[in-house]
Amino acid sequence: MGEKWGTDLRVAMPGIVQSFDPVEQTVTVQPSIKERIVDGEGNVSIVNLPLLLDVPISIPRAGGFALTMPVKPGDECLVIFSDMCMDAWWSQGGVQVQAEKRRHDLSDGFAILGTWSQPRRLADYSTTSAQLRSENGSSLIDIKDNEIDIVSNTVKINGVNFSNHVHMAPAGLPAGLTSGPS
Structure with missing residues (x-):
C-alpha cells in the first residue's frame, strides 16, 4: 500500500471557515494542517491543502429543533470525512446508492463547528x-439548577422591550404602585 495510500486517506482535520452560505448551510474551509509531500526523488515540500468547497455544517439538531448560530469567516471547525461518496445522500436525503466509488475523500467532508485551537x-x-455566551466572556443566559438569569441591556419578547418595563397599578388600587425591574 505504501505512503501514497496513507496520504490519500482522510479521517478528520481542523480547518478555518473562509465563507458561509446560509441558504445551503455550507462552508468553504481552509484545512489548517499543511501536507508534507515527498516526490519520487525524495524531495520534501510542505503545501496547503486546497480549499474544501460546499462543506455541510453540523449543528445541534434533533426532535424538530435546531440551535443555530452565526457562522463567520475565521471560525474554526473540525472537518470529518465520510467513508464513502456522500453526493447522492446530500442532494436527495434518505438511503442512496454511492454516486462515485471514493473513500475518505477531501470532497466528502462535514464541518463540525465549535472546535477551536488553544489561542481561541x-x-x-x-x-x-x-451558559449561552459571547466569546469575549459575556454571559447572556446563565442556567443553574432552578434559576435562569438573562444578562442583557435589552430583553425583548415578541419585539417588545422589557428591559425597563413597568406595570402601573390598575384602576382602583393606590396610585404609585408599580411592578417591574428591581
Missing part, C-alpha cells in the same frame, strides 16, 4: 452553570 479558548469557562 474561552476565558472564564463556567463549571457551575450552563
Whole structure:
C-alpha cells in the first residue's frame, strides 16, 4: 500500500471557515494542517491543502429543533470525512446508492463547528452553570439548577422591550404602585 495510500486517506482535520452560505448551510474551509509531500526523488515540500468547497455544517439538531448560530469567516471547525461518496445522500436525503466509488475523500467532508485551537479558548469557562455566551466572556443566559438569569441591556419578547418595563397599578388600587425591574 505504501505512503501514497496513507496520504490519500482522510479521517478528520481542523480547518478555518473562509465563507458561509446560509441558504445551503455550507462552508468553504481552509484545512489548517499543511501536507508534507515527498516526490519520487525524495524531495520534501510542505503545501496547503486546497480549499474544501460546499462543506455541510453540523449543528445541534434533533426532535424538530435546531440551535443555530452565526457562522463567520475565521471560525474554526473540525472537518470529518465520510467513508464513502456522500453526493447522492446530500442532494436527495434518505438511503442512496454511492454516486462515485471514493473513500475518505477531501470532497466528502462535514464541518463540525465549535472546535477551536488553544489561542481561541474561552476565558472564564463556567463549571457551575450552563451558559449561552459571547466569546469575549459575556454571559447572556446563565442556567443553574432552578434559576435562569438573562444578562442583557435589552430583553425583548415578541419585539417588545422589557428591559425597563413597568406595570402601573390598575384602576382602583393606590396610585404609585408599580411592578417591574428591581
